[in-house]
Amino acid sequence: MAKESRSGMYDLLAARGVSRRDFLKYCGAVAAVLGLSETAVPRVASAIEKASRGKLAPVVWLDHGLCTGCTESVAQADYPDVPAIVLDLLSINYWETVSAAAGAQTEAALKQTIEENKGAYLVVVEGTVMTGADGNTFRIGGKPGTEQLREVLPGAAAIIAVGSCAVDGGWVRGRPNPAGGIGLGEFMAEENIKVPLVNLPGCPVNPEWVVAVVVDHLLLGKLPELDSQKRPSIIYGSSIHDNCPRRGHFENGEFVTALGSAEEAKGYCLYKVGCKGPQTLANCPIVRWNRRASWCVESGSPCIGCANGNWVDHDAPFLNRHADISLPGLGATPPGAIGGVVGAAAAVGLVAHGLGMKAAGRIPGGATEEELKVYDRKRLERQLKGGGK
Secondary structure, rough: HHHHHHOOOHHHHHHOOOOHHHHHHHHHHHHHHHOOOHHHHHHHHHHHHHHHOOOOEEEEEOOEEEOHHHHHOOOOOOOOOHHHHHHOEEEEEEHHHHHOOHHHHHHHHHHHHHHOOOOEEEEEOOOEEEOOOOOOOOOOOOHHHHHHHHHHHHHHOEEEEOOOOHHHHHEEEEEOOOEEEEOOHHHHHHHOOOOOEEOOOOOOHHHHHHHHHHHHHHHOOOOEEEEOOOOOOHOOOEEHHHHHOHHHHHHHHOOOOOOOOOHHHHHEEEEHOOOOOOHOOOOHHHHEOOOOOOOOOOOOOOOOOOOOOOOOHHHHOOOOOOOOOOOOOOOOOOOOOHHHHHHHHHHHHHHHHHHHHOOOOOOOOOOOOOOOOHHHHHHHHHHHHHOOO
């Protein structure tokens, strides 16, 4: 690499208190989130350095029905921070929450960006699409927020929906949903907007996920591999339970049944106090939060399933053992008996998993188990022997 380009890049990082070692460490973290090996670190670093010398890529960040939680989360991105990796590599011409300008000046910047960069700009959408009262439940620049989306989205090169609100409506969509909140993908389908979409559910979104997708698209020239719900497979390809540090306690039958108990102090599994980890797909235990300091379960909270679809309606109240179940065509939760049957099926599946682990010799024979766990186990054994309930 030429000395001038290296000097320019690292002078920029040094000005923000970021060493070359910190920068390469960060590139390793980005590579890991993208599912790349350590050998890809120089390629990621080279791509970022090249972008720092080239023309800034135009980006607009749209804020709709939101609490700004995702913006706050992204502001906690790891080293180098957002200004070094995103704001200095991209030209974010419109971002209401962090904009110094206001009113007509910001709206003019948005209009200029989409007119001069058709097919080349990236759109990040945070917050629920609010369709109530013909879009007037949320207004921007004196017009319905839905009108802004119709103007901005069709000309984008790609769109990233950050956070559960943007992906599927999030907490704004929770029943009875007076604002008519829906997810961005649903809105795009209704408007026949055919632009590549990447969904990053979570409440709030993890900043490393956002930076990884931006690096993948703008710096490495491609979008990540997506699943059927347009989520990056490398991020949402395994459950919280798969990588949870408390999983060993689950397999040993060691559960917390009451918060504040001795079992909680020992770090036992939180499944029986409502943890949705077995049914939630995300790599939170690996990437973690706040500069990798911690994450929900590590800090003592059951996973509430915020990366699941319509998680507020389906998973609340959060300190229940099983998630709520909704059926098509029903505006309210089905009778408790239905949820109980489905919940029991999930419990039997998890118990079967535990039996398999014990049969494979991965669970110590003398593991202490709670009464309900013993009951579930005996019931399953009777069912396997054809003895009914």
